[in-house]
Amino acid sequence: MNSTPWIPKNTFYLENLLETKALGEIKVGTSADKIEALLGRPELPNAKLSPKSKIWVSLYGNVNLLIADNRVIGINVDFHGNRTEMLLKNSIKNWKLPEWKKFAEKNNWNLKQIFDVLKIEGEGITIGLNPNGIINMVSVH
Secondary structure (H helix, E strand, O other), X not given: OOOOOOOOXXXXXXXXHHHHOEEOOEEOOOEHHHHHHHHOXXXXXXXXXXXXXXXXXXXXXXXXXXXXXXXXXXXEEEOOOOOOOOEEXXXXXXXXXXXXXXXXXXXXXXXXXXXOEEEEEEOOEEEEEOOOOOEEEEEEO
16 A cells, blocks of 8 residues: 555645636546546545445545546535645635625525535535534535
């Protein structure tokens, strides 16, 4: 087993993902054949989402690319875990609920609460926040 820690080939910023719904040239619909050339080797070998699933997961630190039929079908970012960050929060890292509310209103996105989770939903994107407005996840679909 390789004991060398995984280091991302590129880093990306949350602000850009929210604006473009892409990690550089990787977006929903991108051919899976281009992923490694653009992002480098994944942290772990690609794996099926579940044993019977036709969806594969490619892990790049805090970013999971979901792949089906040789196309990216989703980009999920986990800010709650402790994996190496390929996608950084940058200037958004200190945002709390008031800033997210302004962002949602400015972009005409929906903000809703489901139990203790706040969700901001825009076209093709979902942001998950804790009750204090700290970002936990982003999903581009």
